[in-house]
Amino acid sequence: SDLDYLIVDLPPGTGDIPLTLAQTIPITGILVVTTPQDVASNVAVKAISMFEKLNVPIIGVVENMSHFICPSCNDRHYIFGEGGAKKISEQFNIPFLGEIPLNSGIMSGSDLGKPIMITNPDSPSAIAFRSSAKNIAAQCSILAAKMQEEMKSADNAEDPPKTN
Template sequence: MSSAATIDRDAVVAALESVNDPELHASIVRLGMVKDLAIEGGRVSLTVELTTPACPLRETIEQDVRSALASVPGVEDVVISWGAQVRASNPREGQKPIPGVRNIIAVASNKGGVGKSTVASNIAVALAKAGASVGLIDADITGPNLPTMFGLPAGLQAGSNEGLKPVERYGVRVVSIGFLLPRGTPVVWRGPMIGSAVRQLLHDVPWGDTDYLIIDLPPGTSDASMSMAQDAPITGVIIVSSPQAVSVEDAMKAVAMFEKLGVPVFGMVENLSYFVAPDTGKRYDIFGHGGAREAAEELGIDFLGEIPIEPGVRDGADRGVPVVYGAPESESARAFDRIARNVAARISVLQRMGG
């Protein structure tokens, strides 16, 4: 008798029922994550459809699936394929969905100079490298930096009659008002004009099919932040701080602002967290350390991670090559990757809860 005859399909399904998604705390079968289940001889093959290609616990799920199926009589081999289906967030009352965009992630701070654009650009590239479809908006209208950080020339669309269009770089589709302005040209606009410009970047740009649209906001509680939060179905916001007390204080104000606007806060990131001397390996807490983590605990929100000071981060931004792409094995690149995966996982949990 062949081994195929000895494998009970119901036993295979029952075994898979016992495997839970570690983030969603529910069976992968009940969640509809098991696809294309097939039994041939002693081999069981299946596709696990994740809720995000940036799932941080994929290895855990694979180990649990293999362990569960090992207990089924007759199973000699398990072949797992992977897919991902990112669900769309639901807009709240009065918000206008962006066609094709499933989730919007805002990156904000209440203080300039903490590396918010660096965080936004590297999280975008990290999600794209994981296999997600990613867009990135430079909503800092008066100080657009993303063209430089992605190695795109200022004013590259200044002569176009078609308006702003996304430019793909490192797997990310980027849009910035800087595409229309020659290098060094100031934007001297009042608040309502800035709010209107942000709305146009959201709704008048052809984003197409996008799993995650990341918005790099200007610092402070400005018209740009309020316009975006009121107009678009923002899935959640990442707050960036440095360890310094004044930066942490401002970050806590940003958390309070988004909570008042009804926007979920994914958590806080501590940038410029520490420095490890490359010649001695000695660690220095140049701006202090742990302030953002303590603030997150005080506010009852998640601490998403800390990013060290590394020359490669600054060098990559200056050369137009985000460190996640240019130096993926560096400590800072790994930190950005963990933060991106943590945020993607939190989105899946929010959607499971009906958020």
């Protein structure tokens, strides 16, 4: 049956796997996930540039491991730097869809096969995942509506004018 979404987790960058996938199947859009470090941002920028050249729409960008929230004082600590994904979002004029804080509960839950939304649904990370997921789904809906409108316009352009 038809899928609403098919999400494929690709390795970072512009290697053979993302390039081959983009050239062999129709991709509705890509979501760029990066971390705050400059080196990761540079890889994300190269990927965005490649997909733009291939005319693949960019859904948006999410920053993973954005910061660490101290459990004792609730202060944010930017261990890997700050704002890499937001800078990319501004540079390419693409939506910034969220930031996921660093949390050891994500790792321990993953090891158990249980996402943090189940093991600790009220944690900042679970809240951030839900918020990002809503933003991503909204952008997918916007992109789908634009694509339907473009297809409709293309169909109308192909139809010959009717004569009486």
